[in-house]
Amino acid sequence: MCRGRVSLTVLPRTHCCARMNPNREARPLSQQQRDWPELESQLYLKTFRRIPLTIVRGEGTRVWDEQGRAYLDFVAGWAVNALGHCHPVLVEAIERQARTLIHTSNQFYTVPQLELAELLVKHSCLDRVFFCNSGVEAAEGAVKLARRYGKLHLDGAYEVITVSDSFHGRTLAMTAATAQQKYQQLYTPLPPGFVNVEWNDPKAIRDATGENTCAVMLEPVQGEAGVRIPDAGYLPAVRRWCDEKGILLILDEVQTGIGRTGTLFRYEEAGVEPDILVLAKGLASGVPIGAFLAKERASAFQPGDHGSTFGGNPLACAAAFAVVSYIIEHDIPGHVRRVGVRFLRLLNDIVRDLPIAREARGCGLLLALVLNKDVAEDVTLQCLHHGLLINRVRPNTVRFMPPLITTDGDVDEAVAILRTVLASV
Numbered sequence: 076m077c078r079g080r081v082s083l084t085v086l087p088r089t090h091c092c093a094r095m096n097p098n099r100e101a102r103p104l105s106q107q108q109r110d111w112p113e114l115e116s117q118l119y120l121k122t123f124r125r126i127p128l129t130i131v132r133g134e135g136t137r138v139w140d141e142q143g144r145a146y147l148d149f150v151a152g153w154a155v156n157a158l159g160h161c162h163p164v165l166v167e168a169i170e171r172q173a174r175t176l177i178h179t180s181n182q183f184y185t186v187p188q189l190e191l192a193e194l195l196v197k198h199s200c201l202d203r204v205f206f207c208n209s210g211v212e213a214a215e216g217a218v219k220l221a222r223r224y225g226k227l228h229l230d231g232a233y234e235v236i237t238v239s240d241s242f243h244g245r246t247l248a249m250t251a252a253t254a255q256q257k258y259q260q261l262y263t264p265l266p267p268g269f270v271n272v273e274w275n276d277p278k279a280i281r282d283a284t285g286e287n288t289c290a291v292m293l294e295p296v297q298g299e300a301g302v303r304i305p306d307a308g309y310l311p312a313v314r315r316w317c318d319e320k321g322i323l324l325i326l327d328e329v330q331t332g333i334g335r336t337g338t339l340f341r342y343e344e345a346g347v348e349p350d351i352l353v354l355a356k357g358l359a360s361g362v363p364i365g366a367f368l369a370k371e372r373a374s375a376f377q378p379g380d381h382g383s384t385f386g387g388n389p390l391a392c393a394a395a396f397a398v399v400s401y402i403i404e405h406d407i408p409g410h411v412r413r414v415g416v417r418f419l420r421l422l423n424d425i426v427r428d429l430p431i432a433r434e435a436r437g438c439g440l441l442l443a444l445v446l447n448k449d450v451a452e453d454v455t456l457q458c459l460h461h462g463l464l465i466n467r468v469r470p471n472t473v474r475f476m477p478p479l480i481t482t483d484g485d486v487d488e489a490v491a492i493l494r495t496v497l498a499s500v
């Protein structure tokens with residue numbers, strides 16, 4: 076049978092199985108209940124320390140496992156599911172765009188890409204944008220842009236200063252930028268061109284600046300370090316220093332951007348404007364996309380200097396456009412501020428009441444609870460047992476980064492579980 080010019084002739088069995096391992100059983104086509112952790116242990120590279128839970132469905136602030144058990148999701152795919160799971164606005168945008176145009180190359184203009192660019196530029200202090208597929212790709216793109224700037228305007232300066240306990244992602248270059256021994260030592264030699272200095276210390280940045288420095292790259296709040304907020308004067312001091320030296324300030328807002336901390340971008344709260352801004356995670360609430368934006372004066376790329384096959388494709392951009400529009404139109408950052416302040420107060424009550432809890436910190440819906448013992452793993456597993464997903468971000472620290480649409484009721488439920496668990500460890 077032929078449909079148009081496409082032949083649907085079934086290939087002989089020997090042909091279609093030619094590359095299959097004869098010792099391996101044929102895989103079932105339907106998704107039936109199987110031992111997924113066992114399958115993962117056989118097939119997947121051993122990179123993730125997984126939590127013993129197979130998630131099969133999500134809606135709003137909840138996910139479900141194969142047995143139909145519900146969990147309140149305060150991890151949100153590592154601060155990604157901004158609108159929660161399967162928000163109708165996002166689902167509808169993906170469906171509509173999937174029926175219209177999924178992908179084409181960046182040789183051509185596409186409407187969703189340019190509409191998203193316009194939206195982000197209009198609502199930020201930046202002038203131009205480049206889209207890619209992940210946070211690390213956006214951070215590395217930002218560094219490439221700073222190096223181009225250095226070549227053009229700073230006598231070839233190429234070095235980027237980053238700070239201790241930062242996290243900028245997992246490529247080799249961003250591992251060099253990420254100033255944490257535990258990530259770096261596995262992959263030496265690392266690409267040169269990064270200088271790691273002490274966090275929250277403007278003098279350390281001043282001392283490390285030399286004739287090769289083209290930029291400083293910082294997270295305005297350090298998420299992976301356990302949600303650390305620098306002193307109020309830190310970012311303004313670094314901004315002033317960058318201006319004095321004519322070098323660029325890159326803010327990595329992969330985790331803090333798009334409403335997570337109670338303003339659309341964290342830099343608004345910090346009172347500084349970056350020359351380059353890095354985004355990903357919440358941008359499309361789960362559809363993979365990253366972006367870096369630049370001030371006009373820092374927009375040093377010329378045609379051919381950088382690129383991406385998938386970056387900025389119509390499907391991802393239509394999803395991000397729907398998400399960012401919703402977040403702006405419904406003042407989700409305002410909601411995050413209100414719910415976040417209350418959540419932080421309830422965490423502080425835990426610190427007051429339970430000796431195991433040492434400190435509650437963070438902003439908006441990026442919060443952490445520091446414990447007096449290295450029991451964060453155990454607490455995370457016990458919360459799972461009680462139907463709450465949280466993140467062990469450090470041996471003694473748990474992190475909360477629920478969907479931005481989380482309600483006071485969700486927070487009450489999570490805090491009640493947390494209290495029960497912490498009272499028993």
Ligand SMILES: Cc1ncc(COP(=O)(O)O)c(C=O)c1O
Binds near residue numbers: 244294298299327355
């Ligand atoms: C601040 C920051 N930058 C970069 C990244 C890397 O993002 P991705 O995992 O999407 O590559 C992360 C991820 O957690 C992050 O928190």
